[in-house]
Amino acid sequence: MSDQSINEIQDEIIDEFAILGDDKESTVFYIMELGSNLEPLEDRYRIDSNLIKGCQSKVWLEAELEDDRLVLKADSNTDITKGLISLLIRVLSGQSLDNVINADLYFIEKIGMHNVIGSQRSNGLASMIKQIRLYAIAYKTKLQSQS
Amino acid sequence: MIREQFRILSREINGRPLVYFDNAATTQKPDVVINAISEYYQDYNANIHRGIHTLAEKATEAYEGTRRKVKEYINASSSDEVIFTYGTTDGINLAANSLGRATLNKGDEVLISAMEHHSNIVPWQMICEERGAILRVAPINDAGELIYEEYLKLLSEKVKIVSIVHVSNSLGTINPVKKIIADAHAVGAYVLIDGAQAAAHLGVDVQDLDCDLYAFSSHKMFGPTGVGVLYGKRAVLDLMPPYRGGGEMIKEVTFEKTTYNDLPFKFEAGTPNIADVIGFSSAIDYINALDKNSVQEYEKKLLEYGVSKLAEIDGLKFIGTAKDKISVISFIIEDVHPFDIGMMLDAGGVAVRTGHHCTQPLMDYYNIEGTVRASLSIYNTEAEIDILAEKLKAIVKIKRK
Numbered sequence: 001m002s003d004q005s006i007n008e009i010q011d012e013i014i015d016e017f018a019i020l021g022d023d024k025e026s027t028v029f030y031i032m033e034l035g036s037n038l039e040p041l042e043d044r045y046r047i048d049s050n051l052i053k054g055c056q057s058k059v060w061l062e063a064e065l066e067d068d069r070l071v072l073k074a075d076s077n078t079d080i081t082k083g084l085i086s087l088l089i090r091v092l093s094g095q096s097l098d099n100v101i102n103a104d105l106y107f108i109e110k111i112g113m114h115n116v117i118g119s120q121r122s123n124g125l126a127s128m129i130k131q132i133r134l135y136a137i138a139y140k141t142k143l144q145s146q147s
Numbered sequence: 148m149i150r151e152q153f154r155i156l157s158r159e160i161n162g163r164p165l166v167y168f169d170n171a172a173t174t175q176k177p178d179v180v181i182n183a184i185s186e187y188y189q190d191y192n193a194n195i196h197r198g199i200h201t202l203a204e205k206a207t208e209a210y211e212g213t214r215r216k217v218k219e220y221i222n223a224s225s226s227d228e229v230i231f232t233y234g235t236t237d238g239i240n241l242a243a244n245s246l247g248r249a250t251l252n253k254g255d256e257v258l259i260s261a262m263e264h265h266s267n268i269v270p271w272q273m274i275c276e277e278r279g280a281i282l283r284v285a286p287i288n289d290a291g292e293l294i295y296e297e298y299l300k301l302l303s304e305k306v307k308i309v310s311i312v313h314v315s316n317s318l319g320t321i322n323p324v325k326k327i328i329a330d331a332h333a334v335g336a337y338v339l340i341d342g343a344q345a346a347a348h349l350g351v352d353v354q355d356l357d358c359d360l361y362a363f364s365s366h367k368m369f370g371p372t373g374v375g376v377l378y379g380k381r382a383v384l385d386l387m388p389p390y391r392g393g394g395e396m397i398k399e400v401t402f403e404k405t406t407y408n409d410l411p412f413k414f415e416a417g418t419p420n421i422a423d424v425i426g427f428s429s430a431i432d433y434i435n436a437l438d439k440n441s442v443q444e445y446e447k448k449l450l451e452y453g454v455s456k457l458a459e460i461d462g463l464k465f466i467g468t469a470k471d472k473i474s475v476i477s478f479i480i481e482d483v484h485p486f487d488i489g490m491m492l493d494a495g496g497v498a499v500r501t502g503h504h505c506t507q508p509l510m511d512y513y514n515i516e517g518t519v520r521a522s523l524s525i526y527n528t529e530a531e532i533d534i535l536a537e538k539l540k541a542i543v544k545i546k547r548k
């Protein structure tokens with residue numbers, strides 16, 4: 001579980017990317033490196049119901065509830081997309097449902113992600129974020145109906 | 148020298164010099180082509196034919212001048228056999244709809260190959276469905292060459308149309324089209340050649356090839372987008388009904404009956420893309436001014452250099468290793484998605500294409516999602532290939548650490 005707040009983690013990421021400077025090549029290499037280090041998703045999660053539509057490359061996203069916190073696991077067939085996912089996981093996985101639902105993900109703009117990954121990938125990233133929020137809302141609704 | 152004529156080649160991408168290796172998608176345009184287009188708009192913009200004023204006269208002359216130039220370029224026997232289209236795709240659609248309707252009946256066959264671009268598959272599928280005809284596909288081998296015996300086996304009296312690519316955009320394979328055409332004629336089939344990739348790299352002589360139809364695009368041979376040519380033998384064009392109706396293509400119109408114009412106007416309904424047809428003329432001048440043999444030799448040398456450099460890269464596999472091929476290098480790298488390679492190269496200023504290259508059935512044959520394709524042209528250099536190779540090595544290193 002994450003002890004840091006969403007914003008603390010976002011600020012950390014912003015600092016890391018600041019070291020890379022404006023150089024797009026180093027930034028993309030870094031994202032790809034993050035992607036290739038991401039733990040692959042177990043096969044049982046790589047199923048169509050976990051596939052996110054709207055991404056040009058394939059993304060599988062699995063969200064589970066552990067102690068009232070959202071735990072995210074994800075994978076993709078491309079490393080750059082995996083790198084983007086790994087950033088989202090780092091920021092959002094292990095956070096409370098309310099914090100995920102209300103998170104202001106300012107780090108994406110701050111690190112100039114749109115310019116780095118282009119508009120198609122940016123749309124893909126947006127649909128990943130939307131999907132994560134939907135999972136959080138669904139779990140919240142489920143918890144409320146149980147109590 | 149050559150590079151100076153293409154202003155875009157001196158620009159930077161992400162602070163690095165642009166390395167443009169996406170020439171099979173579209174080539175860059177030399178200044179002379181760009182200037183010819185602006186000159187038309189600035190000095191003599193007018194609608195062509197029918198006009199009696201000076202500007203219309205001048206525009207018509209320039210437009211028809213391109214037709215004569217194309218006739219020379221492909222050695223057609225008459226300029227009437229040169230039909231302007233919006234591109235290869237448009238030309239094949241014209242052919243499929245017109246020749247298809249004129250010749251195909253239930254149970255007839257259209258024969259294509261396994262390495263066709265979608266634009267030489269889908270129009271035929273559509274017309275086959277409409278006419279109750281059957282689309283057959285001649286297979287290829289692992290090197291990406293047509294298996295000629297299989298092609299011959301598929302050629303029967305039922306085959307009415309053979310439509311085959313001259314040079315594959317995904318693999319670079321040069322098909323033995325002259326033989327393909329002769330064998331197809333022996334069973335009485337008409338032959339269309341998709342020359343989109345061939346027109347810039349190889350000399351095209353339609354009379355020597357003896358093809359019935361030949362389609363290509365200006366934008367892949369240093370000319371503007373939105374212009375293409377469908378060459379057709381007069382006898383074949385004469386039996387083809389018009390495909391689009393409208394102005395230009397008619398002789399006389401009453402509400403009861405319309406008589407159609409003569410060739411080539413019968414197939415050019417509406418105001419054409421005048422400016423770009425005029426620009427295309429300059430592109431042909433540009434190509435004609437180059438020494439054809441030294442261009443082919445240079446591209447061959449680039450191809451060999453590229454292949455030898457990329458072969459050094461760990462896990463790299465070439466897709467398309469035909470004995471006879473143009474300067475297209477398609478490849479995959481083990482455990483690295485083509486998309487990642489494309490993104491990383493772009494970040495470093497190198498433009499390649501990744502994906503299926505509009506040849507999904509071909510990718511299915513190789514059982515891959517897509518490839519990375521570096522397609523080289525006259526203005527590319529060995530130094531640029533070195534940059535590509537260095538960057539690929541760095542990408543592979545991330546994955547193999």
Ligand SMILES: Cc1ncc(COP(=O)(O)O)c(C=O)c1O
Binds near residue numbers: 235236266343505
């Ligand atoms: C072999 C081949 N055929 C057809 C086409 C379609 O050409 P256009 O898009 O100019 O109509 C292309 C272009 O990529 C091609 O490479």
